[in-house]
Structures are given as C-alpha cells and as structure tokens.
Amino acid sequence: MQWILSVFYFLLILSVFTVILVDKGDSGRKFAWLLIIAVLPVVGLVLYFMFGINYRHHWIFNRRHQRYRDIFEAGTTPELNRILFGHDNVSAVKEEFRPLARLLGADSYPSVTSGNDVEIITSGQRKFDLLREDILAAKESIHIEYFHFGNDKGSKEIKRLLMQKAREGIKVRFLYENIANFPIASAYYNNMRKAGVDVVKFTNPRMHVLDFATKLNYRNHRKIVVIDGKIGYTGGMNINDHYFRQWRDTHLRMTGDAVAVLQYTFLDSWLTGGGTIDKPMIDFYPMVKKPAPATETEASATEPKTLVAEPVEVTGCANHIQDNVNSMVGEPCRTAGSATGDADSEIDFHATHPILKGKLMQIVPDEPDLPLPILQMSYEWALQHAKKYIYLQTPYFVPTEPVMDALKTAALCGVDVRLMLPEVADNLLMRPANRAYYEEALQAGVRIFLRKGEFIHAKTFVCDDYLSSIGSANLDFRSFAINYEVNAYIYDEQTARMNKGIFMYDLRQCHELTLEEWNARPWYSRILESFMRLFAPLL
Structure with a gap:
C-alpha cells in the first residue's frame, strides 16, 4: 500500500x-x-x-460557462448580437482612442454601445435614494449581483424592498459572493427565499479538497443591478452603510444599450453560479424589441425623480458646462476655489450630478477564467497612450509589474500622472502593502495624493479630457488576475471633464506625498513594506 x-x-x-x-x-x-x-x-x-493555477485558458472558460453559452446562443438574435458585440459604434470613438475600443471588444468581448444616459454618483446617500426609487418602480425583474451585501440598517432596507417586490410578483434574482459574506448567517438569506427571492451563492466550493482549494481564492467583486432590463447600476459601491453614509466612492446609474451588457454579464454569473431562468433569453433584453409608443408617464419611468434635488457645485463652469448646455441637465453653477493651486475646475462630490445624455460606453467584464486579462491591458494601454494627463483613484495599490511599468513610463515621458489613495487603508494588511510601491512610483515622477478623512473606495481614472473609467476593479493584482470584475469605459469629453472636476475637488482633502518625505520614514516601516510586497498577489 x-x-x-x-x-x-x-x-x-x-x-x-x-x-x-x-x-x-x-x-x-x-x-x-x-x-x-x-x-x-x-x-x-x-x-x-x-x-x-492560471485559469486564463479558453478550455477552462468554455467548460465553466458552457451552460450559459448554450442557453444564450439558442435564444439570441442578430440584433442582440449587434448590440453586445457589433463594432458599428467604434467609428464614433475619437480616432486616437479607437485602438482601445477595439482591444476591449476583441475576441468576443462586448463592444461599444451608444445612446446611453448616465448619472455619475459620488454620494452614497444619492445611490441609496436612486436605487430605492428604481426598485419600488420595478415592473418585471430585479437582478442584483454584489460582492458584499451587508446586514446593517441600509442593507436591511434594500433587502426589505427586494422581499416586498418579490411578494408583489416581481422576479427578483439575488447573487452574492459567498466567501466575502461568510460572517452573515444563512438565515439572513433564507428569509429572502421565503419571500420569493431567488438567491444564489456565486462562490460555492464543494466539500472535496481539490474543488475547495481551487475556488477559495477567487471572488466575485462585481457590483451590478439591472432593473426591468432597462436601468443599470455598476461601480465601486457595495450595499452597506459604509458606502451609503461614511465612505467616498463612485458609482454609475445608466439607461440605454449599455444595460444590455450588464444584463449579459449578470446572466452569465447567474447561470454559471447555478441559477435558473424561466423565460426565453431574448425577453431579458427589452432594447431589442420594438416598443409601442410610450405614454408620457412611461417615458419618464426610467428618469430619476429627484434629479435636481441639489445644485451642482463646480468651478470654471462657463468653460465646460456651458459648452454642453444643450445636452446636459443641471442647476446653475457657482465657483469654488482650488486648494491645490491648479486652474482646473472642481466639482463637489457631495452634489447630485446632471444626467449625461447619449454617451458612448463600453462595459467590460473580466474574470480569471477569461483568456485575456482585459482590464489590466486597458490600464496599460491608457497609461502608454496618455498625452497630457491621467488621474487615477484606487483604495488599494498593489499593481502588477506591467501596470507598474506603464505608470512609471508615462510619468517619465512627461505625462501628468496622479494617483489618489486613502491615507490609511481600511484593511490592516493593505496599509504596508499599498506603501510598498510608493517609493518606486515617486522616483519615476508619479504624483501621489493621500486622501484624509473619509476612506476613498473609488476605482476610477480619467485621461486627456476624453476617456473615463468607473468600475469595481482596484489597481491591484487581485482585480487584474483573480477577481470577477466589471468596469465601464466612457468615451466622451463632457464626462471626462466632470470626472476630472470630481478628482480635483477630492484633492482638497489630500496631502501630496513627496519623495523626500517618504525617504524619511522609519527603518522598520521599510522592512514591513518589503515583507508585505512578497505576498502582494495573495492580498
């Protein structure tokens, strides 16, 4: 033996x-x-x-997602395929950014969608209010996919609304990351099931050792809501009072064809995780149907009811709001000074921002079993092709070597590269891990801004007054190689200027870290940072 x-x-x-x-x-x-x-x-x-294990192989993707692919391919139509994967809209992207659009849409990844109305959400209370309104107004279905769905006051209110809608006969599908929500008792979800909510665990390792070991390190880090197939949410905010009341984060609410890609992404996760559907695939995509003429009430159903509840506070508004007044909804602007000495405009993140109309968007899902690390490649491309500036926000800065090299290269080439991070990370292990990369970046000329006060959880970048990214992916190894993520890329000058203005306003609460200051830190901090860098891929 x-x-x-x-x-x-x-x-x-x-x-x-x-x-x-x-x-x-x-x-x-x-x-x-x-x-x-x-x-x-x-x-x-x-x-x-x-x-x-490197899961980025076609055969692994095909095996894990075969059920979804079979159902989708059996139920799709040429029109739906055009919306999701067609390249008709790439020509509308500014010429120098078309290679990025083609990269993100290569190898059957979703392509650019047009005609999207977008609200950038930088207040947790605003997201809570909008989401509450949209859930209450749902007529057919509510799809929820979250990395973390808490059990505090705000989370329980959203849970109560989902249960209420399920009892009314609305189809509510709720997909949650099992390992990230491990401390929450199973009874919390059983109550939802009893109310009629379909609940599925995404990461659900079987009990044999090999399956448990291979799935334990992987997380569904996405934040997706799709309501009636017409309204979509994605970005950095989970369902938790930290996001609703305490932290500084960025999220999106959208209508238009981009919602189809969020729906496609959700249904892939739902069916791959073990969920079921009860109607033809095409019925989940109302944008491919020929709608009857809408009444005035129906036409306004997808518009937020409290759009202009607060004024939009910006500087230099005559420069960039007035230029787009015909396509923007908003209150009159008032100016605010710059704490950084820059002449750039600022936009208060506490404000309710106007809806941006008719935008080109590309929703980009990424996961460890897709063949290409598409989000990492997008960051590399943006950094390598930035001409004037690229401003990035992330709560966790543990970059892969290609992204770190691209950051340094851009700065050394004279691009204004600014990186905004929390002064103190919320995770004890991430504090020295974040700092392990500061010296290398500072030496290359990357400007690092440490945000005080509210913990910043936003995962954004804006580049050259045209390209914006808002999503779930951190600037770290886990998001680029291990997690299931989704980012939204917006090709538009107006949106980029708004995101830039928000970044500039955030600088008010930042301290710029200098290389001289960093080199003066204690010797024991250096040792701890170097030690934690060894474990960067695991954090």
Whole structure:
C-alpha cells in the first residue's frame, strides 16, 4: 500500500511540475512555484492549487460557462448580437482612442454601445435614494449581483424592498459572493427565499479538497443591478452603510444599450453560479424589441425623480458646462476655489450630478477564467497612450509589474500622472502593502495624493479630457488576475471633464506625498513594506 501512495504522490508532483512548465505565464512566477513545491511538497501543492493555477485558458472558460453559452446562443438574435458585440459604434470613438475600443471588444468581448444616459454618483446617500426609487418602480425583474451585501440598517432596507417586490410578483434574482459574506448567517438569506427571492451563492466550493482549494481564492467583486432590463447600476459601491453614509466612492446609474451588457454579464454569473431562468433569453433584453409608443408617464419611468434635488457645485463652469448646455441637465453653477493651486475646475462630490445624455460606453467584464486579462491591458494601454494627463483613484495599490511599468513610463515621458489613495487603508494588511510601491512610483515622477478623512473606495481614472473609467476593479493584482470584475469605459469629453472636476475637488482633502518625505520614514516601516510586497498577489 505504501508504494502505491508513493507512486501516486510522485505522479502528482510530476504532473504539477509539467503544468507549471507548460504554462505561458511569467517565468519568475513559475520558478517560484517550482521552488516552493520542491522545498515543501505537500504545503506547496495545496498553495499552488489555491493561488497558483492560471485559469486564463479558453478550455477552462468554455467548460465553466458552457451552460450559459448554450442557453444564450439558442435564444439570441442578430440584433442582440449587434448590440453586445457589433463594432458599428467604434467609428464614433475619437480616432486616437479607437485602438482601445477595439482591444476591449476583441475576441468576443462586448463592444461599444451608444445612446446611453448616465448619472455619475459620488454620494452614497444619492445611490441609496436612486436605487430605492428604481426598485419600488420595478415592473418585471430585479437582478442584483454584489460582492458584499451587508446586514446593517441600509442593507436591511434594500433587502426589505427586494422581499416586498418579490411578494408583489416581481422576479427578483439575488447573487452574492459567498466567501466575502461568510460572517452573515444563512438565515439572513433564507428569509429572502421565503419571500420569493431567488438567491444564489456565486462562490460555492464543494466539500472535496481539490474543488475547495481551487475556488477559495477567487471572488466575485462585481457590483451590478439591472432593473426591468432597462436601468443599470455598476461601480465601486457595495450595499452597506459604509458606502451609503461614511465612505467616498463612485458609482454609475445608466439607461440605454449599455444595460444590455450588464444584463449579459449578470446572466452569465447567474447561470454559471447555478441559477435558473424561466423565460426565453431574448425577453431579458427589452432594447431589442420594438416598443409601442410610450405614454408620457412611461417615458419618464426610467428618469430619476429627484434629479435636481441639489445644485451642482463646480468651478470654471462657463468653460465646460456651458459648452454642453444643450445636452446636459443641471442647476446653475457657482465657483469654488482650488486648494491645490491648479486652474482646473472642481466639482463637489457631495452634489447630485446632471444626467449625461447619449454617451458612448463600453462595459467590460473580466474574470480569471477569461483568456485575456482585459482590464489590466486597458490600464496599460491608457497609461502608454496618455498625452497630457491621467488621474487615477484606487483604495488599494498593489499593481502588477506591467501596470507598474506603464505608470512609471508615462510619468517619465512627461505625462501628468496622479494617483489618489486613502491615507490609511481600511484593511490592516493593505496599509504596508499599498506603501510598498510608493517609493518606486515617486522616483519615476508619479504624483501621489493621500486622501484624509473619509476612506476613498473609488476605482476610477480619467485621461486627456476624453476617456473615463468607473468600475469595481482596484489597481491591484487581485482585480487584474483573480477577481470577477466589471468596469465601464466612457468615451466622451463632457464626462471626462466632470470626472476630472470630481478628482480635483477630492484633492482638497489630500496631502501630496513627496519623495523626500517618504525617504524619511522609519527603518522598520521599510522592512514591513518589503515583507508585505512578497505576498502582494495573495492580498
């Protein structure tokens, strides 16, 4: 018996070595795993299955998503395929940004959609109010996919509304990340099921060791709401009072064809996670139907009811709001001074922002079992092709080597690269991990701004007064290589200027970190940062 176990163990080690060697990933990373397994065979194997396997292969994607692909392909139409994957709108993108649009839409990834109305949400209370209104107004379906759905006051109110709508006969599908919400008791979700809400755990490892090990490290980090197939939400805000009342974050509410891509992304996660659907696939996409003439009441059903509840506070509004007055809804602007000495406009993130009409948007889902690390590639492209500036916000700064190199290259080429981070991360481990990369970035000329006060959880960038990104992905290894994420890319000058103005207003609460100041930190901080950098891919 012992010799059989020895042979099995030898073959297992040999098989793992072969898998690592034939993998097309980074050579240094492969060598590190080979060394770990050679020195600590049993522990090394477990760690490799948990953290080391490269899932970015077509065959893995096909196997995991085959059920969804079969159902979608059986029920789609040429018109729906055109909306999701057609390239008709790429020509409307500014010429120098078309290569990015083609990159993000390559290899059957969703393409650019047009005619989207967007509200940028920078107040948690605003998101809560809008979401509450839209849930109450739902007529057919409510689809919810969240990394974290809490059990505090605000979360329970959203939960109560979902249960209420389910009892009214509205189809409510609720998909949650099981591991991230592990502290919440199962009874919390069972109450929703009893009310008629369909509840599915996304990450639900089976009990055998191999399946548990390979799924434990992967998280569905997306934040998606789709209501009646017509209204969509995505961005950085989870359902939690931290986001509704305490933290500074950025989210989007949208109507238009971009909602079809959010619906497509949700249904993929829903069916892949074990959920079911009870009607033809095409019925989830009302934008491909020929609607009857809408009454005045129906036409206003997708418009937020409290759109102009607060004034929009900006500076230099004559420069960039007046230019677009015909396509923008908003209150008269009033000026505010710049705390940074820059002449750039500022837009108060506490304000309710006007709806931006008819925008080009590209919704980009990414996940570890897709063949391309598409979000990482998009950040690389934006940094490599920025001409004047690129301003980035992220709560966690643990970049992959290609993104770090692109950041440094852009700064060294004279691009104004600004990186905004929280002064103190909310996660104890992330504090030294974030700081481990400061020196390298500062030496290359990247300007780092540490935000005081409210914890900033926004995941955004704006580039050259045209390209904006708002989504769920942090600027870290986990978002680019491990998590299930979704970002929205908006190709539009008006939107970019608004996002830039919001960034400039956030600078009021920031302290710019200098290289001299950073070099004066204690020696023990340097050691801790260097140690934590070793574990960056696992954080």
